[in-house]
Amino acid sequence: MASSLRDEAGQFAAEALSVDAYLGGRLRLAQPLRGYRAGIDPVLLAAAVPAMAGQRVLDLGCGAGAALFCLATRIPGLLLTGVERQADYAALAMRNAEENGLAARIATADLAALPADLRQERFDHILANPPYWQAEARDAAQDPGREAALCEVTPLATWIKVAARRLAPAGQLHMVHRAERLPDILTALHGRLGSIELKPLAPRTGRAARLILVRARKGGRAGFRLHAPLILHDGAQHVADGEDYTPAVRAMLRDAAPLDFEACA
Template sequence: MSAFTDSDLTCNDFLGGRVRLLQPLRGYRAGVDPVLLAASVEADHGDSVLELGCGAGQALLCLGARIKNLSLTGVEVQGAYADLARRNAALNAQELEIFEADLSALPADLRQRQFAHVIANPPYYRAGAHSQAEDAGRRVALGEETPLEEWIAIAAKRLAPRGYLHMIQRADRLADMLKACDGRLGSIEVLPLAPRQERAAELVILRARKGGKAAFRLHAPLVLHEGVRHERDGESYTSEISAVLRHGAPLPWPSAR
């Protein structure tokens, strides 16, 4: 895939304008999922963070806007999106170190490093489980080429002792995530994300710790939208979620309340 030209892109605001993101007119465009992922990370100033499959840098930039003085690194297999992540870093006056590489063949320099946090928003669909997108960027972003277990295995290797993995994924992939963590990561917490009251969770955020020994915790679902059904045009996010998406607030993990 060749690099995006200016005419291929739009510029969109995230976190109420605290982050500006160049995105392709046609291709993978960030929604709220990477913003929620970034908001779930409880990092300290000076921590190192690695994102696997960073795309145009949306999660890293949202995290860096909320917590200052982080060391932010991303890996992206598609060269056009890796280049876009670098452009977005400059646009937002943030420092990102971006590697263009496949997860299964990380550069030697990166394989020698460990991070306090690893974050990931892997493709949601198993290979062959959904209709193929025509655009190559969307096809790679949505359709699994590297198995989910390998994403978690790679994350575990790159984590420093006591470091945290945060991953957002479809709820129906939770069993796969838990199986992949077995023997690699512990102190697992799962936060289901339900679109509305009385609706089943469609997404989950998994938090796991390298060397963690705490008991498994399945939290009550965090509801994204007010009401039991969509009744009007426009946004209907709950006040908690609106604070995350519009004002850069941290995601309200139940254990933090």
């Protein structure tokens, strides 16, 4: 008998899903009620990608497609590919593409063992939102899909190694991760990608950045650039009901505005 969360094909049952609006309703994503649900991180990651129509984009570990489809909604005409090792989430990503009128290829595969056809391709932009937590640093989530999305199984260095191999010359990797993993990220990038840029994401003015956006280029030779942080919330603390995003972040989340690494706020 199929689980109430899955149908007979092993995909999410309709009653196990919600449909959530992103980018001010421009994009609607079906996501599991129990399991991994995308927050603002993949939306900001997508906002940071300076892609152009006609370019090839690969999302490693695409989940239900939040980052890939936010990018496609902002920039029509991209050639979209996602890779997701959890078959139910990969099927959900394909459903989300179809229901939003987006043409996308979604491969069910471990990024460390890509299908042969993907190993022959090169991409102009690669997105990565790897699991943030190492197994020894936290208690496991009860839902296996959420646990797979949050807990690092494939080493972070492997994500970067695979991305570097799949990038076209002058192609860019874009990654969001926790700030404390920056040393690991820089170590893995060394000798593989250059022209590294870092955009810290700070919760409020005067607070330490918890997340970082990292951009690096295949064959890049420019020096490392540390940009001013993007401040996510107004005020010193949250004092009222409702959201308190800064105007710049609200524009990215609601109006599909791009994230400019050069901006000072």
